[in-house]
Structures are given as structure tokens and as C-alpha cells.
Amino acid sequence: MSVRLFLAQRLTALILAPLVLVHLGVIIYAVRSGLSAEEILGRTRGSLGWALFYGGFAVAVAAHGAIGLRTVILEWGGLRPGLATAVAWAAALILLALGLRGVWAVTAGGGL
Amino acid sequence: MTALDELEIRVWRGAADGHYQVFRAPRRANQTVLDVVSWIQREADPSLSYRFACRVGVCGSCAMTVNGKPRWTCRTHITKVAKDGRLTIAPLRNLPVIRDLACDMAPFFEKWRRARGRFEAAISRDDPLVPISPDSLERRAADAAVECINCAVCHAACDVVGWRPDYLGPAALNRAWVAWNDLRDRDRSAVLRAANAGAGCGNCHSHQSCAEHCPVEINPTRSIAGLKRAGLLALLRGSL
Numbered sequence: 001m002s003v004r005l006f007l008a009q010r011l012t013a014l015i016l017a018p019l020v021l022v023h024l025g026v027i028i029y030a031v032r033s034g035l036s037a038e039e040i041l042g043r044t045r046g047s048l049g050w051a052l053f054y055g056g057f058a059v060a061v062a063a064h065g066a067i068g069l070r071t072v073i074l075e076w077g078g079l080r081p082g083l084a085t086a087v088a089w090a091a092a093l094i095l096l097a098l099g100l101r102g103v104w105a106v107t108a109g110g111g112l
Numbered sequence: 113m114t115a116l117d118e119l120e121i122r123v124w125r126g127a128a129d130g131h132y133q134v135f136r137a138p139r140r141a142n143q144t145v146l147d148v149v150s151w152i153q154r155e156a157d158p159s160l161s162y163r164f165a166c167r168v169g170v171c172g173s174c175a176m177t178v179n180g181k182p183r184w185t186c187r188t189h190i191t192k193v194a195k196d197g198r199l200t201i202a203p204l205r206n207l208p209v210i211r212d213l214a215c216d217m218a219p220f221f222e223k224w225r226r227a228r229g230r231f232e233a234a235i236s237r238d239d240p241l242v243p244i245s246p247d248s249l250e251r252r253a254a255d256a257a258v259e260c261i262n263c264a265v266c267h268a269a270c271d272v273v274g275w276r277p278d279y280l281g282p283a284a285l286n287r288a289w290v291a292w293n294d295l296r297d298r299d300r301s302a303v304l305r306a307a308n309a310g311a312g313c314g315n316c317h318s319h320q321s322c323a324e325h326c327p328v329e330i331n332p333t334r335s336i337a338g339l340k341r342a343g344l345l346a347l348l349r350g351s352l
Contacts (some may be wrong), residue, residue, distance in 0.1 A: 001317050003340075006308075006340065075272065
């Protein structure tokens with residue numbers, strides 16, 4: 001792993017740690033009086049704050065997960081570094097697209 | 113159970129596609145694993161291939177896998193590893209097997225070269241000596257890592273080397289850490305670049321098997337952590 005990837009994975013981990021804690025806290029808070037789509041969407045629709053929160057979450061997950069996946073592929077899959085990097089980029093783009101689509105759906109109400 | 117005065121030893125024979133052969137050797141009151149291997153070669157099968165030189169833990173050439181763990185066979189007493197009288201002896205892991213218990217060490221030393229683990233002087237022998245304080249941070253860091261004698265026990269113990277054969281491994285990176293901390297070197301940033309390359313220190317998972325098995329109690333994981341730290345700082349300063 002190059003030092004740039006090493007740095008990117010540590011930085012995204014630093015970003016994800018508080019985001020995951022807030023996410024888990026919101027889950028516990030949100031289900032205290034039953035869980036409904038209306039309640040969730042009522043909190044997130046039109047909210048720039050939640051859009052930035054989960055948008056940042058999706059970007060950090062895509063980068064962090066793909067770098068980790070590249071390491072697993074290299075160590076356990078025996079792939080050449082170039083091929084492992086290509087697979088990791090594909091995984092990153094898929095994770096990013098799925099994540100941002102979800103954020104778009106619950107904050108802007110858009111469907112793709 | 114084996115008889116009290118006898119050892120049952122499974123010894124690896126052949127190259128990578130070889131097999132274990134069982135030998136029986138007399139058990140002595142004071143006996144190392146290397147003594148047993150030597151007894152087999154001299155008394156039971158002269159065709160057994162293995163490597164040793166000093167017999168006293170100085171040269172680092174007799175390392176083998178003893179009951180699943182990499183060890184110096186000359187410094188491993190039988191009473192420590194064969195309480196039930198049984199031993200399994202194999203060549204070191206993570207290196208090509210030439211024959212029986214002898215490994216090809218060339219890939220191991222090639223990694224030292226790739227990690228730029230050699231000293232390159234900034235001055236000639238005609239120049240005055242550069243004073244290095246024994247108390248300086250760099251000197252103390254180098255002191256903690258410099259006693260490596262290249263036995264490859266840590267290389268054999270490292271799971272990441274097993275998964276990624278191109279990974280530089282704990283011994284080469286520990287050597288690079290010494291070179292990085294040697295202020296007399298003419299191009300220390302070249303050491304840092306080599307150690308932080310794609311197959312370099314960033315791949316270490318800090319399992320610490322290297323430190324656990326090192327016969328001279330060096331901690332290569334700590335050296336690798338130092339290289340990661342130095343590499344990150346150099347990257348952030350734009351000097352990597």
C-alpha cells in the first residue's frame with residue numbers, strides 16, 4: 001500500500017468514527033416511539049445538514065471500504081496490484097453511487 | 113508414546129512438494145534441535161540437507177520451523193520443544209525450499225536491497241568523522257533495531273509475507289529503519305521512499321509475529337511503525 005493510500009484510509013477512518021457514532025445514536029433515538037417512514041423522511045427531507053452528514057458518510061465509506069477491499073484482494077485473492085486497484089475503483093464508484101442515491105432520496109425526495 | 117531415551121522426529125524431505133520422513137534418535141541429557149538434525153545426518157541419512165555454521169546463536173544460518181514455529185535450532189533445547197519426545201522439523205516458511213531443511217535465502221536479501229537497507233556514506237574516509245550523540249533520538253532508534261543478524265525468522269513468522277510474497281517484510285524494513293536513522297547516510301529520503309513504496313511498510317498489519325519470534329528480541333513492528341510515521345510526515349511536508 002502506498003503512503004498516499006495509507007493516509008487516505010486513516011483520514012477516512014478518522015472521519016467515519018464520529019459519523020458512525022452519531023448514526024448509531026440517531027437510530028436509537030429514532031425508534032424510541034416506533035419507526036415509520038414518515039418520521040424518518042420528516043427529519044431528513046429538505047435538510048441540508050443531513051444531506052451533508054450522509055453525503056460525507058457515503059464519500060468516506062466509498063474511499064475507506066475500497067482501499068480496504070484492495071488490500072484483502074491483494075492478500076487473499078492473489079491478484080496483481082494493477083488489477084486489484086481496478087476492482088477497488090469499481091467497488092468505490094458503486095458504493096459512492098448507491099450511497100449518494102440514497103442520500104438524494106431521503107433528503108431531496110428525488111428518485112433515480 | 114516414545115521411549116524415554118528416544119526421540120521421534122518428523123523431518124521434511126525434498127523441495128516444496130516433498131513429504132515428512134520419520135527418524136528415531138537417542139535422547140540426551142543436554143541436546144539442541146540442531147544436535148538432533150546433525151545426528152540424523154551423521155548416523156541415519158547422510159543425504160539430509162540443512163544449513164548451519166556457528167552453532168552458538170551468532171551467525172543466524174540454522175533457522176528452521178520447529179513444531180510449527182520458526183526458531184534458531186542451535187539455541188532451542190530439546191527439553192523446551194519436545195516434552196513428549198516428538199519433534200516436527202521443516203524448512204523456514206515464506207522462502208523457496210532448495211531441499212529438505214535448506215531454504216533459498218536470495219529473495220530475502222533481495223528485499224533488503226529493494227528496501228534500500230544498505231548504508232551509503234555522505235563523506236569519504238579522508239573527511240573528519242561526523243559526531244553522533246549516543247543520546248540522540250536517531251541513535252537510540254537505530255540501537256534498538258541494529259542487532260539483526262539476518263536469520264529470516266521474522267520473515268518466516270510474518271503472515272503478510274505469506275499472503276503477499278512481494279511485501280518487503282519485517283527484516284528488510286527493520287534494516288531500512290536503521291538506515292533512515294543513520295544521519296551519516298547521504299540520501300536518507302531514498303530509504304524512506306523505498307520503505308514506503310507499494311509493497312512496503314504500509315502493508316504491515318502489526319500482528320507482531322516478528323517481534324514474538326525474533327531470537328534477539330528486536331521489535332520489527334515498532335521499526336515499521338516508525339517508517340509509517342516518518343513516511344506520513346514526509347508526505348505531508350511534500351518531501352517524500
